[in-house]
Amino acid sequence: MTSVPEIRIADGVSIPQLGFGVYQVPPETTEAAVTMALEVGYRHIDTAQMYGNEQGVGDALKASGLSRDELFVTSKLNNGFHRRDDALREAEKSVERLGGPMDLFLIHWPLPTIDVDYLETWKAMIEIRDAGLTRAIGVSNFQVPHLERIIAETGVKPAVNQIEVHPYLTNDTVRGYNAEQGIATEAWSPIAQGAVLDDPAIAAIAERLGKTTAQVTLRWHIQRNDIVFPKSVTRSRVEENFQLFDFELTDADIQAITALNKDHRTGPDPDTFDYVPA
Numbered sequence: 365m366t367s368v369p370e371i372r373i374a375d376g377v378s379i380p381q382l383g384f385g386v387y388q389v390p391p392e393t394t395e396a397a398v399t400m401a402l403e404v405g406y407r408h409i410d411t412a413q414m415y416g417n418e419q420g421v422g423d424a425l426k427a428s429g430l431s432r433d434e435l436f437v438t439s440k441l442n443n444g445f446h447r448r449d450d451a452l453r454e455a456e457k458s459v460e461r462l463g464g465p466m467d468l469f470l471i472h473w474p475l476p477t478i479d480v481d482y483l484e485t486w487k488a489m490i491e492i493r494d495a496g497l498t499r500a501i502g503v504s505n506f507q508v509p510h511l512e513r514i515i516a517e518t519g520v521k522p523a524v525n526q527i528e529v530h531p532y533l534t535n536d537t538v539r540g541y542n543a544e545q546g547i548a549t550e551a552w553s554p555i556a557q558g559a560v561l562d563d564p565a566i567a568a569i570a571e572r573l574g575k576t577t578a579q580v581t582l583r584w585h586i587q588r589n590d591i592v593f594p595k596s597v598t599r600s601r602v603e604e605n606f607q608l609f610d611f612e613l614t615d616a617d618i619q620a621i622t623a624l625n626k627d628h629r630t631g632p633d634p635d636t637f638d639y640v641p642a
Protein backbone atom coordinates (compact mmCIF):
# COMPACT_ATOMS: atom_id res chain seq x y z
CA MET A 365 0.00 0.00 0.00
CA THR A 366 1.13 3.58 -0.75
CA SER A 367 2.66 5.19 2.27
CA VAL A 368 1.59 8.76 2.86
CA PRO A 369 4.27 11.05 4.35
CA GLU A 370 3.59 12.46 7.82
CA ILE A 371 4.13 16.01 9.00
CA ARG A 372 4.89 16.75 12.64
CA ILE A 373 2.47 19.41 13.90
CA ALA A 374 2.89 19.40 17.70
CA ASP A 375 4.67 17.55 20.47
CA GLY A 376 4.19 13.87 19.74
CA VAL A 377 1.58 14.53 17.03
CA SER A 378 2.13 13.79 13.33
CA ILE A 379 -0.49 14.08 10.60
CA PRO A 380 -0.66 12.19 7.30
CA GLN A 381 -0.07 14.82 4.60
CA LEU A 382 -2.95 13.47 2.50
CA GLY A 383 -6.42 12.93 3.93
CA PHE A 384 -10.07 12.66 2.97
CA GLY A 385 -12.40 15.67 3.36
CA VAL A 386 -16.11 15.19 4.02
CA TYR A 387 -17.52 18.70 3.51
CA GLN A 388 -20.91 18.41 1.79
CA VAL A 389 -21.05 14.63 2.23
CA PRO A 390 -24.62 14.01 3.47
CA PRO A 391 -24.80 12.54 7.00
CA GLU A 392 -26.65 9.43 5.80
CA THR A 393 -23.93 8.47 3.30
CA THR A 394 -20.88 9.56 5.31
CA GLU A 395 -20.22 6.18 6.93
CA ALA A 396 -20.11 4.52 3.48
CA ALA A 397 -17.91 7.26 1.97
CA VAL A 398 -15.40 7.13 4.83
CA THR A 399 -15.39 3.32 4.77
CA MET A 400 -14.54 3.47 1.08
CA ALA A 401 -11.73 5.99 1.70
CA LEU A 402 -10.27 3.76 4.44
CA GLU A 403 -10.38 0.78 2.03
CA VAL A 404 -8.45 2.84 -0.53
CA GLY A 405 -5.84 3.59 2.14
CA TYR A 406 -6.66 7.02 3.59
CA ARG A 407 -6.01 7.25 7.32
CA HIS A 408 -6.75 10.95 7.89
CA ILE A 409 -10.31 12.30 7.85
CA ASP A 410 -11.22 16.00 7.92
CA THR A 411 -14.72 16.75 9.24
CA ALA A 412 -16.41 19.57 11.18
CA GLN A 413 -19.36 20.09 13.51
CA MET A 414 -20.81 22.31 10.78
CA TYR A 415 -20.87 19.43 8.26
CA GLY A 416 -23.34 17.50 10.46
CA ASN A 417 -21.60 14.22 9.63
CA GLU A 418 -19.23 13.49 12.55
CA GLN A 419 -21.42 10.56 13.61
CA GLY A 420 -20.97 8.90 10.19
CA VAL A 421 -17.21 9.42 10.44
CA GLY A 422 -17.15 7.91 13.94
CA ASP A 423 -19.26 4.93 12.83
CA ALA A 424 -16.93 4.22 9.89
CA LEU A 425 -13.81 4.42 12.04
CA LYS A 426 -15.32 2.06 14.59
CA ALA A 427 -16.50 -0.42 11.94
CA SER A 428 -13.11 -0.41 10.18
CA GLY A 429 -11.43 -2.42 12.92
CA LEU A 430 -8.38 -0.15 12.59
CA SER A 431 -6.84 0.92 15.86
CA ARG A 432 -7.30 4.54 16.80
CA ASP A 433 -3.56 5.23 16.69
CA GLU A 434 -3.48 4.27 13.00
CA LEU A 435 -6.07 6.96 12.26
CA PHE A 436 -6.06 10.74 12.34
CA VAL A 437 -9.30 12.68 12.80
CA THR A 438 -9.79 16.43 12.64
CA SER A 439 -12.96 18.29 13.56
CA LYS A 440 -13.79 21.97 13.89
CA LEU A 441 -15.73 24.05 16.39
CA ASN A 442 -18.90 25.43 14.87
CA ASN A 443 -19.47 29.15 14.52
CA GLY A 444 -22.31 29.41 17.05
CA PHE A 445 -20.15 28.01 19.86
CA HIS A 446 -17.38 30.55 20.33
CA ARG A 447 -18.11 31.22 24.00
CA ARG A 448 -15.97 29.23 26.44
CA ASP A 449 -18.71 27.08 27.98
CA ASP A 450 -20.32 26.35 24.60
CA ALA A 451 -16.96 25.38 23.11
CA LEU A 452 -16.16 22.91 25.91
CA ARG A 453 -19.61 21.32 25.80
CA GLU A 454 -19.60 20.97 22.01
CA ALA A 455 -16.06 19.54 21.95
CA GLU A 456 -17.28 16.81 24.29
CA LYS A 457 -20.15 16.07 21.90
CA SER A 458 -17.71 15.77 19.00
CA VAL A 459 -15.64 13.27 20.99
CA GLU A 460 -18.78 11.24 21.66
CA ARG A 461 -19.84 11.23 18.00
CA LEU A 462 -16.34 10.41 16.78
CA GLY A 463 -15.98 7.59 19.28
CA GLY A 464 -12.95 8.95 21.12
CA PRO A 465 -10.64 11.95 21.50
CA MET A 466 -9.85 13.92 18.38
CA ASP A 467 -6.35 14.21 16.98
CA LEU A 468 -6.85 17.81 15.93
CA PHE A 469 -9.58 20.33 16.76
CA LEU A 470 -9.79 23.71 15.03
CA ILE A 471 -11.69 26.97 15.42
CA HIS A 472 -13.52 26.85 12.08
CA TRP A 473 -13.68 30.62 11.40
CA PRO A 474 -12.29 33.61 13.36
CA LEU A 475 -15.54 35.61 13.00
CA PRO A 476 -13.72 38.86 13.85
CA THR A 477 -16.88 40.95 13.57
CA ILE A 478 -19.11 39.12 16.09
CA ASP A 479 -19.40 40.06 19.76
CA VAL A 480 -17.55 36.96 21.03
CA ASP A 481 -13.82 37.50 20.89
CA TYR A 482 -11.93 34.66 19.14
CA LEU A 483 -9.27 35.11 21.85
CA GLU A 484 -11.81 33.74 24.39
CA THR A 485 -12.40 30.86 21.98
CA TRP A 486 -8.67 30.17 21.61
CA LYS A 487 -8.29 30.07 25.41
CA ALA A 488 -11.17 27.57 25.50
CA MET A 489 -9.37 25.47 22.86
CA ILE A 490 -6.32 25.31 25.15
CA GLU A 491 -8.58 24.02 27.94
CA ILE A 492 -10.12 21.50 25.55
CA ARG A 493 -6.65 20.17 24.69
CA ASP A 494 -5.55 20.13 28.32
CA ALA A 495 -8.71 18.17 29.21
CA GLY A 496 -7.60 15.45 26.75
CA LEU A 497 -10.47 15.92 24.28
CA THR A 498 -7.96 16.39 21.43
CA ARG A 499 -4.23 15.78 20.99
CA ALA A 500 -3.59 19.05 19.15
CA ILE A 501 -5.41 22.33 18.56
CA GLY A 502 -5.35 24.74 15.67
CA VAL A 503 -7.35 27.25 13.72
CA SER A 504 -8.92 27.64 10.31
CA ASN A 505 -9.34 30.71 8.14
CA PHE A 506 -7.20 32.84 10.47
CA GLN A 507 -5.53 35.85 8.87
CA VAL A 508 -2.14 37.14 10.05
CA PRO A 509 -3.50 39.72 12.58
CA HIS A 510 -5.74 37.03 14.14
CA LEU A 511 -2.78 34.68 14.51
CA GLU A 512 -0.50 37.39 15.88
CA ARG A 513 -3.07 38.29 18.51
CA ILE A 514 -3.79 34.80 19.87
CA ILE A 515 -0.08 33.96 19.97
CA ALA A 516 0.85 37.23 21.70
CA GLU A 517 -1.94 36.90 24.28
CA THR A 518 -1.56 33.21 25.17
CA GLY A 519 1.93 32.19 24.04
CA VAL A 520 0.30 29.10 22.49
CA LYS A 521 0.72 28.66 18.74
CA PRO A 522 -1.89 26.78 16.72
CA ALA A 523 -0.51 23.48 15.41
CA VAL A 524 -2.10 24.18 12.02
CA ASN A 525 -3.95 26.92 10.16
CA GLN A 526 -6.40 25.45 7.64
CA ILE A 527 -6.93 28.02 4.85
CA GLU A 528 -8.14 28.14 1.29
CA VAL A 529 -5.17 27.42 -1.00
CA HIS A 530 -5.08 26.24 -4.62
CA PRO A 531 -3.41 27.39 -7.85
CA TYR A 532 -5.90 30.26 -8.25
CA LEU A 533 -5.45 31.43 -4.61
CA THR A 534 -1.91 30.84 -3.40
CA ASN A 535 -2.63 32.83 -0.22
CA ASP A 536 1.08 33.67 0.09
CA THR A 537 0.86 36.13 2.98
CA VAL A 538 -0.90 33.80 5.42
CA ARG A 539 1.00 30.76 4.17
CA GLY A 540 4.29 32.64 4.64
CA TYR A 541 3.39 33.71 8.18
CA ASN A 542 2.36 30.13 9.04
CA ALA A 543 5.76 28.89 7.82
CA GLU A 544 7.64 31.56 9.77
CA GLN A 545 5.84 30.56 12.97
CA GLY A 546 6.16 26.80 12.46
CA ILE A 547 2.39 26.49 11.96
CA ALA A 548 1.53 23.80 9.38
CA THR A 549 -0.64 24.96 6.48
CA GLU A 550 -3.63 22.84 5.55
CA ALA A 551 -4.94 23.74 2.10
CA TRP A 552 -8.73 23.52 1.88
CA SER A 553 -10.50 23.19 -1.48
CA PRO A 554 -7.13 22.04 -2.89
CA ILE A 555 -8.50 21.69 -6.44
CA ALA A 556 -10.72 24.79 -6.03
CA GLN A 557 -13.79 22.51 -6.03
CA GLY A 558 -12.84 21.43 -9.56
CA ALA A 559 -12.26 24.93 -10.99
CA VAL A 560 -8.56 24.33 -11.77
CA LEU A 561 -9.05 20.98 -13.50
CA ASP A 562 -9.46 22.43 -17.00
CA ASP A 563 -6.57 24.84 -16.72
CA PRO A 564 -4.40 24.57 -19.89
CA ALA A 565 -1.08 25.04 -18.04
CA ILE A 566 -1.93 22.25 -15.56
CA ALA A 567 -3.28 20.10 -18.40
CA ALA A 568 0.02 20.41 -20.32
CA ILE A 569 2.02 19.21 -17.30
CA ALA A 570 -0.47 16.39 -16.68
CA GLU A 571 -0.22 15.23 -20.28
CA ARG A 572 3.60 15.17 -20.16
CA LEU A 573 3.56 13.09 -16.97
CA GLY A 574 0.65 10.82 -17.91
CA LYS A 575 -1.31 12.00 -14.86
CA THR A 576 -4.64 13.78 -14.38
CA THR A 577 -4.94 17.49 -13.67
CA ALA A 578 -6.30 16.65 -10.19
CA GLN A 579 -3.20 14.55 -9.45
CA VAL A 580 -0.83 17.25 -10.69
CA THR A 581 -2.58 19.91 -8.60
CA LEU A 582 -2.57 17.75 -5.47
CA ARG A 583 1.09 16.86 -6.05
CA TRP A 584 1.87 20.61 -6.27
CA HIS A 585 0.44 21.01 -2.76
CA ILE A 586 2.39 17.99 -1.48
CA GLN A 587 5.71 19.27 -2.84
CA ARG A 588 5.01 22.66 -1.22
CA ASN A 589 4.68 20.76 2.11
CA ASP A 590 1.03 21.65 2.65
CA ILE A 591 -1.52 19.16 3.98
CA VAL A 592 -4.48 18.31 1.71
CA PHE A 593 -7.76 16.37 1.97
CA PRO A 594 -9.61 16.46 -1.35
CA LYS A 595 -13.27 15.53 -1.27
CA SER A 596 -15.03 13.09 -3.59
CA VAL A 597 -17.53 10.30 -3.06
CA THR A 598 -16.73 8.62 -6.40
CA ARG A 599 -14.45 5.64 -5.81
CA SER A 600 -12.38 6.11 -8.99
CA ARG A 601 -11.63 9.72 -8.01
CA VAL A 602 -10.94 8.81 -4.39
CA GLU A 603 -8.39 6.28 -5.73
CA GLU A 604 -6.98 8.75 -8.26
CA ASN A 605 -6.48 11.40 -5.57
CA PHE A 606 -4.52 8.87 -3.47
CA GLN A 607 -1.99 8.11 -6.24
CA LEU A 608 0.33 11.06 -5.68
CA PHE A 609 3.53 9.43 -4.56
CA ASP A 610 4.85 7.72 -7.71
CA PHE A 611 5.78 10.88 -9.62
CA GLU A 612 7.37 14.29 -9.09
CA LEU A 613 6.92 17.77 -10.47
CA THR A 614 9.99 19.74 -11.49
CA ASP A 615 10.76 23.12 -9.92
CA ALA A 616 9.66 24.69 -13.21
CA ASP A 617 6.30 22.86 -13.02
CA ILE A 618 5.78 24.12 -9.48
CA GLN A 619 6.64 27.67 -10.48
CA ALA A 620 4.33 27.52 -13.51
CA ILE A 621 1.40 26.34 -11.37
CA THR A 622 2.14 28.89 -8.64
CA ALA A 623 2.12 31.63 -11.30
CA LEU A 624 -1.55 30.85 -12.05
CA ASN A 625 -2.56 32.70 -8.87
CA LYS A 626 -5.31 35.26 -9.38
CA ASP A 627 -6.39 35.70 -5.75
CA HIS A 628 -9.66 33.96 -6.57
CA ARG A 629 -11.60 32.72 -3.53
CA THR A 630 -14.14 29.91 -3.89
CA GLY A 631 -15.26 30.50 -0.28
CA PRO A 632 -15.93 33.50 1.98
CA ASP A 633 -13.38 36.13 2.99
CA PRO A 634 -12.34 35.40 6.61
CA ASP A 635 -12.08 39.13 7.44
CA THR A 636 -15.77 39.69 6.78
CA PHE A 637 -17.40 36.25 7.13
CA ASP A 638 -19.91 36.51 9.93
CA TYR A 639 -22.11 34.17 11.92
CA VAL A 640 -25.83 34.57 11.52
CA PRO A 641 -27.82 32.30 13.84
CA ALA A 642 -30.35 30.15 11.98
Ligand code: NAD
Pocket residue numbers: 384385386387388410411472504505526527551552553554555556557558561578579593594595596597601602604605631
Ligand atom coordinates in the same frame (compact mmCIF):
# COMPACT_ATOMS: atom_id res chain seq x y z
P1 NAD B 1 -12.09 20.19 -3.35
O1 NAD B 1 -11.12 21.18 -3.90
O2 NAD B 1 -11.58 18.99 -2.67
O3 NAD B 1 -13.03 19.76 -4.57
C1 NAD B 1 -14.13 18.89 -4.40
C2 NAD B 1 -14.88 18.79 -5.73
O4 NAD B 1 -14.01 18.30 -6.75
C3 NAD B 1 -16.04 17.82 -5.64
O5 NAD B 1 -17.10 18.33 -6.42
C4 NAD B 1 -15.50 16.53 -6.28
O6 NAD B 1 -16.48 15.79 -6.89
C5 NAD B 1 -14.50 17.07 -7.29
N1 NAD B 1 -13.36 16.15 -7.45
C6 NAD B 1 -12.62 15.61 -6.44
N2 NAD B 1 -11.64 14.84 -6.96
C7 NAD B 1 -11.76 14.90 -8.30
C8 NAD B 1 -11.05 14.30 -9.37
N3 NAD B 1 -10.01 13.51 -9.15
N4 NAD B 1 -11.45 14.58 -10.65
C9 NAD B 1 -12.49 15.40 -10.89
N5 NAD B 1 -13.22 15.99 -9.91
C10 NAD B 1 -12.86 15.74 -8.63
O7 NAD B 1 -13.12 21.04 -2.46
P2 NAD B 1 -13.75 20.96 -1.01
O8 NAD B 1 -14.55 19.74 -0.79
O9 NAD B 1 -14.40 22.28 -0.81
O10 NAD B 1 -12.47 20.92 -0.05
C11 NAD B 1 -11.87 19.72 0.44
C12 NAD B 1 -12.01 19.61 1.93
O11 NAD B 1 -11.49 20.80 2.55
C13 NAD B 1 -13.46 19.58 2.42
O12 NAD B 1 -14.07 18.33 2.24
C14 NAD B 1 -13.28 19.97 3.86
O13 NAD B 1 -12.80 18.85 4.60
C15 NAD B 1 -12.21 21.04 3.75
N6 NAD B 1 -12.79 22.42 3.71
C16 NAD B 1 -12.58 23.22 4.78
C17 NAD B 1 -13.08 24.51 4.81
C18 NAD B 1 -12.83 25.38 5.99
O14 NAD B 1 -13.43 26.48 6.10
N7 NAD B 1 -11.96 25.00 6.89
C19 NAD B 1 -13.83 25.00 3.71
C20 NAD B 1 -14.02 24.16 2.62
C21 NAD B 1 -13.47 22.88 2.62
